[in-house]
Amino acid sequence: MSDSDNVSGSAGADSNDVTVALVGGGTVGSQVARLLLESADDLAARVGRPLRLTGVAVRDTAKPRPGIPADLLTDDAAALAASGADVVVELIGGVSPADEYVRAAIAAGSSVVSANKALMAEQGGDLHEAAEEAGVDLFYEAAVAGAIPLLRPLGDSLAGDRISRVMGIVNGTTNYILTRMDEEGADYADVLADAQALGYAEADPTADVAGLDAAAKAAILASLAFHTRVTLDDVSCEGIENVTAADVAAARDMGFVIKLLAIADVTPDGAGVCVRVHPTMLPRTHPLAAVRGAFNAVFVEADAAGQVMFYGQGAGGEPTASAVLGDLVTAARHRVSGSLGAAASTYNDVAILPATQARTSYYVNFSVTDKPGVLAEIAQVFADNGVSISGVRQEGLTDQASLTIRTHEAVDEALRATVAAVGELDSVREVAGVMRVVGD
Ligand code: NAP
Numbered sequence: 001m002s003d004s005d006n007v008s009g010s011a012g013a014d015s016n017d018v019t020v021a022l023v024g025g026g027t028v029g030s031q032v033a034r035l036l037l038e039s040a041d042d043l044a045a046r047v048g049r050p051l052r053l054t055g056v057a058v059r060d061t062a063k064p065r066p067g068i069p070a071d072l073l074t075d076d077a078a079a080l081a082a083s084g085a086d087v088v089v090e091l092i093g094g095v096s097p098a099d100e101y102v103r104a105a106i107a108a109g110s111s112v113v114s115a116n117k118a119l120m121a122e123q124g125g126d127l128h129e130a131a132e133e134a135g136v137d138l139f140y141e142a143a144v145a146g147a148i149p150l151l152r153p154l155g156d157s158l159a160g161d162r163i164s165r166v167m168g169i170v171n172g173t174t175n176y177i178l179t180r181m182d183e184e185g186a187d188y189a190d191v192l193a194d195a196q197a198l199g200y201a202e203a204d205p206t207a208d209v210a211g212l213d214a215a216a217k218a219a220i221l222a223s224l225a226f227h228t229r230v231t232l233d234d235v236s237c238e239g240i241e242n243v244t245a246a247d248v249a250a251a252r253d254m255g256f257v258i259k260l261l262a263i264a265d266v267t268p269d270g271a272g273v274c275v276r277v278h279p280t281m282l283p284r285t286h287p288l289a290a291v292r293g294a295f296n297a298v299f300v301e302a303d304a305a306g307q308v309m310f311y312g313q314g315a316g317g318e319p320t321a322s323a324v325l326g327d328l329v330t331a332a333r334h335r336v337s338g339s340l341g342a343a344a345s346t347y348n349d350v351a352i353l354p355a356t357q358a359r360t361s362y363y364v365n366f367s368v369t370d371k372p373g374v375l376a377e378i379a380q381v382f383a384d385n386g387v388s389i390s391g392v393r394q395e396g397l398t399d400q401a402s403l404t405i406r407t408h409e410a411v412d413e414a415l416r417a418t419v420a421a422v423g424e425l426d427s428v429r430e431v432a433g434v435m436r437v438v439g440d
């Protein structure tokens with residue numbers, strides 16, 4: 001049997017084949033189709049039976065799609081999703097109509113593979129329940145950090161450990177922008193324009209630069225790491241739009257780099273889990289500080305394993321298709337053996353706390369009038385709010401003085417209250433910057 005026989009929908013079809021319906025044939029879907037065709041013999045050997053592609057649903061069937069046999073194209077995604085293929089691969093993105101197609105596939109008895117972070121961050125709990133009731137698999141390794149094997153290691157390999165923190169660079173666009181700001185001293189707006197011209201950033205970059213893409217991924221990571229349900233609404237989110245060249249230069253000067261991090265961790269008192277996305281100062285010696293350009297990396301801290309890091313390409317058609325195919329092979333193997341992957345582990349009824357309860361240390365920069373008593377007055381406000389100062393640095397004199405205060409770990413809401421109160425003092429002209437610090 002030739003490679004194409006193993007994936008074509010007609011010639012060579014066998015009722016023992018594992019049938020695969022591809023809903024979406026764009027950047028990722030077209031690469032999944034290509035790799036399915038090119039590697040058909042290897043995949044058949046790994047699964048134990050040939051994989052047979054039964055259709056590829058797209059919006060526009062007339063668009064040229066090199067590598068996808070024309071007779072497999074359809075614009076009826078709903079029918080293909082509900083066709084009862086052994087595995088339906090959803091690669092159209094967004095919540096609707098992907099949600100309806102995935103539910104239809106599950107209802108028809110198909111296992112589902114998806115790369116859709118938006119759908120999983122919003123509807124993952126319900127979809128897992130539906131898949132469990134129907135006795136089918138639901139896998140979505142590619143939804144977080146593209147090619148990086150991450151969700152299966154978190155959900156399976158670390159299932160015997162207790163994870164205390166997951167934090168990572170899970171958005172390539174913002175890491176590309178921040179890397180260039182750090183390395184070239186460039187302005188945010190200039191690098192964003194370049195990133196759009198080079199195709200790293202979308203024409204509408206809001207989901208990336210506002211942190212929303214990372215927040216959806218943070219919800220998925222937190223659900224797996226803490227065996228509970230976390231949705232997008234539980235994640236507090238601050239993007240990189242307000243990070244200035246001056247912030248980046250000041251961080252560099254102090255031995256730090258600014259990264260957009262997705263962080264999910266257990267509060268020190270064990271009361272709950274905080275999940276958030278925000279620009280963060282990382283010491284240059286931290287492993288995540290070395291992640292440059294559009295690459296992604298996720299750093300996990302677990303009681304027994306200690307520190308573990310996952311690194312690689314977080315996006316792109318071919319890298320993402322690798323993760324999709326990994327899920328597809330696993331789901332297909334289960335079909336052949338009549339088994340299923342583990343159900344979602346959500347036994348842990350832990351509180352998901354607002355990010356105001358998160359603890360980190362901070363750098364706060366104030367523009368102040370340099371005269372006797374100002375520092376004492378500011379320090380008193382910190383003390384009144386229970387925020388401990390670990391260092392102070394002043395540059396400039398008289399009205400131009402810039403006062404940078406470094407704190408010990410503090411609860412976010414206490415720090416916010418402190419900054420607001422300091423901002424009201426007559427001697428303080430401006431709160432010039434507040435940046436969280438992690439990893440030192
Ligand atoms: P894309 O290039 O926009 O492709 C989407 C595909 O779905 C296209 O073939 C489109 O048809 C088809 N489609 C969209 N709506 C449809 C509908 N209502 N009915 C039928 N077909 C429909 O998207 P992508 O970049 O491949 O992303 C796919 C998924 O992978 C998303 O969930 C995304 O978040 C995820 N992902 C992508 C990357 C990446 O680097 N691109 C990385 C990680 C995860 P037409 O071709 O006719 O327009």
Ligand code: HSE
Nearest residue numbers: 170171172173314315
């Ligand atoms: N837009 C995302 C990024 C890729 O920049 O990392 C897919 O999630």
